[in-house]
Amino acid sequence: MSFTLPHLLYPANALEPYIDAQTMQIHHGKHHQAYVDNLNKAIAGTEHEKKSLEELVKNAGKITAVVRNNAGGHWNHSFFWEILAPNAGGTPSGKLVDAINSAFGSFDAFKEKLNTAGTTRFGSGWAWLIVKDGKLEITSTPNQDNPLMDVAEVKGTPILGIDVWEHAYYLKYQNRRPEYLGAIWNVINWNKVAGHYEKSVL
Numbered sequence: 618m619s620f621t622l623p624h625l626l627y628p629a630n631a632l633e634p635y636i637d638a639q640t641m642q643i644h645h646g647k648h649h650q651a652y653v654d655n656l657n658k659a660i661a662g663t664e665h666e667k668k669s670l671e672e673l674v675k676n677a678g679k680i681t682a683v684v685r686n687n688a689g690g691h692w693n694h695s696f697f698w699e700i701l702a703p704n705a706g707g708t709p710s711g712k713l714v715d716a717i718n719s720a721f722g723s724f725d726a727f728k729e730k731l732n733t734a735g736t737t738r739f740g741s742g743w744a745w746l747i748v749k750d751g752k753l754e755i756t757s758t759p760n761q762d763n764p765l766m767d768v769a770e771v772k773g774t775p776i777l778g779i780d781v782w783e784h785a786y787y788l789k790y791q792n793r794r795p796e797y798l799g800a801i802w803n804v805i806n807w808n809k810v811a812g813h814y815e816k817s818v819l
Contacts, residue, residue, distance in 0.1 A: 620670065622646075622653050623695050631703035635800040640788045645698065648784050652690030652761070659683045670695075677766040685768075689761030693743060697780055700813075702806035709807040713814045720753040730755050731779070732798045741782040744798075746810075747773030748817040757781075776813035777805070 625645055630638035656673075660666045665673060665684060673680065673688040680688075708714060708724055721727035727746075735744035738757040745756050747764045749772065756764060756771040764773045779801060786797035 619657055620653050620691060622650050623698065625698055627703050632701060632804045635803045636701070636786075637789045640784075640786065643788075644780075644784055645694075649690070649694040652687045652694065656684065656687035656691055659687060671765070674763065674765050675767060677762070678768040685766075686761050689763055689766070692765075693761055693763055693778060693780070696775065696778055700777055700806050700809050701801075701804045702809070703804065705806045706803040707807065709811055711811060713807070713811040716753050716814065721755075727755075728802060731777075732795065735779050735781045735798045736795050738781050744779045744781060745773075745775050746777035747771070747775050748814065749773035751818055774813075774817040776817060777810045 622645075625641070628638075629641040629645070632641065659681065660668075660673075665680060670688060670692055673684060674692045677685040677689065709717065714724065717724055717727045721730060731744055731746060734755050734757045738744060738759070740759065742757055742759045743761075743763065745758065745764055747754050747756060754771065754773060756769075756773070758764065758766075758769060762769060763778070764771060764775055766772075779798065781794060781798070786794065790797040790800075
């Protein structure tokens with residue numbers, strides 16, 4: 618199976634001023650493309666060539682570091698682009714906000730906890746909102762790992778993920794990761810997140 622770079626669902630400048638066009642162009646067109654290219658090279662002619670991306674990710678501990686890192690990078694970024702949108706942000710509604718309030722006390726408390734997970738992730742990685750055993754939890758992973766992986770410290774189904782690699786924010790925010798994490802709430806597509814949540818608790 619040869620993997621391909623998914624198209625963005627919006628123009629590269631659509632998330633400004635929160636995420637600038639140049640960052641989006643480099644992040645999507647260069648970094649994500651590199652994960653796809655390196656993954657295809659790594660699995661060519663191997664037993665993994667016909668496996669789905671989900672199979673590769675879920676069995677990350679049983680495959681090479683190159684496949685694990687690039688399959689994770691491809692899965693994580695494909696997921697990330699879809700939970701961002703122009704004219705988004707605000708607060709979720711319905712079952713999702715009820716679950717957030719139940720798990721974390723309030724929406725503001727939830728945002729603070731997820732921001733802390735992203736800020737305190739040493740080096741490169743991701744902050745996640747996941748469903749585990751029917752309940753919401755916040756976790757983070759290093760590098761391009763994610764909570765679907767068999768090697769994840771906390772396993773679950775991701776419904777929201779925030780990229781805290783420097784390439785996601787450095788052109789605009791430099792070393793100010795907390796500022797980036799504060800801004801990204803303005804472009805979270807809560808309808809998409811709610812859809813992930815409802816599927817995960819069926």
